[in-house]
Amino acid sequence: MTLADIRREISPPRHGTATAVALLKQRFGERLVTGEDVRRAHGHTRTYIPNQLPDAVFFAETEEEVRDVVLVCHAHACPIIAFGIGSSLEGHVNAPFGGISLDLSRMDKILQLNPEDFDVTVEPGITREALNAQLRDTGLFFPIDPGANASLGGMAATRASGTSAVRYGTMRDNVIGVTAVMADGRIIRTARRAKKTSAGYDLTRLLVGSEGTLGIITKLNLKLYGIPDTILSGVCPFPSVRQACDAVIQTVQSGIPVARIELLDAEAIEASIAYSKIDLPRSPCLFVELHGSAASVAEQAEFFAAIAGENGGGPFAGSTRTEERAKLWKARHDFYWASLTLRPGAQAIATDVCVPVSSLSDCIAETQADIAEHGLIGPIVGHVGDGNFHVTLLLDQENEEEVERAEAFIARLSLRALRYDGTCTGEHGVGQGKRGYLQDELGEALGVMRQIKQVLDPNNILNPGKIFMPA
Template sequence: MGPAANADIARDEGGISAALAQLSARFGERLQTGMALREQHGHTTTYIPTQAPDAVFFPESVEEVQEAVKICAEHRMPVIPFGVGSSLEGHVNAPAGGLSIDMARMNRVLSVNQEDLDCTVEAGITREELNHYLRDTGLFFPIDPGANASLGGMAATRASGTNAVRYGTMRENVLSVTAVMPDGQVVTTARRARKSSAGYDLTRLLIGSEGTLGVICSLTVRLHGIPQAISGGVCPFPSVEAACQAVIMTIQMGIPIARMELVNALGMRAINEYSKLDYPESPCLFLEFHGTDAGVAEQAELFGEIAAEFSGGPFVWTRAAEERQKLWKARHDFYWAGFVLRPGTKALATDVCVPISRLAECIVETEADIAETGLVAPIVGHVGDGNFHVSVLMDMEDGDEIARAEAFVGRLNRRALSMEGTCTGEHGIGQGKMRYLEEEHGAAGVDMMRTIKRALDPLGIMNPGKILDMTGK
């Protein structure tokens, strides 16, 4: 059931016991070993089984993270960085045990540089906490993966979300990170300048590394001005293909859309039932426009004309904040809404991303595959950048159904790869998608990643068993 729980290093009971004794003597009550807390820190929001760490540590400074990592390195105890645990591919599991470093107490804003449109924060701050702090500055941090994730975790998984079509992903919005490396050294990857050609791009190396190369402790991120006006709404379409064709034309016409989310008919049924709404139960696009009063009105009208070309509409949009919040709350609750379709099941949540010219083809083929396989699996997507998600609802007592679901995910990943896409647009590799990494990057590409991993983490203590299978290679 689920991916193989391999680990890069063998579990060393004596080393772990010695490390725990040393960590406990140094950090006291901020090192916790209770089973309930440990299981919470191995828990994932998908169906991958929980693999708990041996202890959870709550540091309050970079120096404390550094000290803990040095102790773990001395005794070859695995280190698993932890944000809020909202990742979906088993990133925070501990297949060889180890120390979960929970960054929740490192959640301060260190500086805000309004004129430069950036700020430096500790890794444990969540996106909602940061935007609440920034509310009187006229600035905001735009990356919104749905969950109230920590910025350190978002950087580690190269998170994206509903605003990516306008503002980009974490890759484009992180200027620099400060991280504790596997040997305990502290590295700051860049300065605050918006561009540099000084050496290797260490910032991008750590963004998306999923805790396998170091523990991100702070980061400097880009900020954006809060738009003068925001409008948004929902537009129904007769088919997924028609909705996707409207997406493609909107992007190709250069309309500066901020959010463009697709929900298929099954997903709309779940949203309506869960959120007590009455949207059309056909494929719908959720949209949002940012700009001036005149600009957002013009953008909404242009999109309405595009939708009509593909038999979509009516596109009903509003500037009222309360209505827009209700719309996006329903969209963000999609994961939980899916369970109304099959109460008592668990979700295998997966995502792929393809060039937008192949988006309609990929989603239509995926819907047909779901129907032929006999699964219940609503679809939602950040379709403005070609990314969509499938939430397969599985009876965990039915081995045949689990096997069919996992086979479907394999076909979905390979379908995206055959269309020059990726096996994961934003969920990351973790444990769940390790088997597809070589198919995407080729053996030489994955070997290069292993070389980097071995060079920076020769003991293999940083989040072992994630992204790369290091055993026997």
């Protein structure tokens, strides 16, 4: 899917969008916003893909309102794009066919907290930081951390994961059930609160990762975890990315339950030092976090340091102090902004792939050679315990030749991941940016996905133009 392909989609038939907008305006008045600034903010995308504006933005406040909007859009074949806070990276919230952006950020409440059962039911607009702030006094937390302060609805819709997935899994593993409004206005609850069930098809997992194309999530029941007694975070330098990757493989194989284990290559470290004013060794590093009892964390740290040493790395310098840990992870989370220091004035475009862990260092080495050969700037960071890594390309988006070079690189990166039996998108989703690689990755399975989309949303009103290439 090149930029040229995406541009061709911008002016398709618009079905009954004008009618739907008029009806919603009549019903909701000023709450249906049509001003260009708000529409632009809802079509934004942190990619080279152009901003594609919806016709109107509706700020929903209740599940009933979501259903009512869907019913109007259903009746008039008007596209409807669910919107959380807009931190997705592959053009998920763009409106290539216009329509209604359904902003869920006002539906941001905790509905039911069940501390004995370690679960909580929330509205989709609550952000992960707000959720954890409200949970703090309970001793519980929600661990999934994609970096951005994303909304939980958006995290579920894109099957987000991030730094803590190596220990706690992804959104796939941590959503017990959802309530969703389907394309025809039916409201379904996919599962009850039991920790496990074998009652029919796993609709929870079908909606998680469906990117708003099968239903609009209006409630989520999430797993919670006890805040660990002891948390230790630290940095361990390595002479090379390969040695760091080897240490990660051995760490996972040894059964050390690392909570986070993040790779930053030498270029990413330079950017973080410059931006975050943090004291780091000037070589590839692993950022590591360990959770458990004091004794268990001490034992894990000792095991990890030994493995790092065997692979030429170290020393492993860690701390259990809150402010030092916070500084380290803030630097990691701010990497997107830090990367901009590598080329002032450029835009940063993050892309990700995921491969079997045993292929990770080969895949990264080939990718670094590819970046150098094609004159790109692209520091690499990765959730290496999962085999997942990101390249952050620093581009002048006005330079068409450069954008084309970046597109060609992303295509090669995606196909390279497939060669290693990996995936073209580990955690950013498909959106518009990765559609072109799904046929290669999934073959006939993509046809099955299309059938499911077709039967559940026959008019293609839910986030059209995402996941699937136009037929």
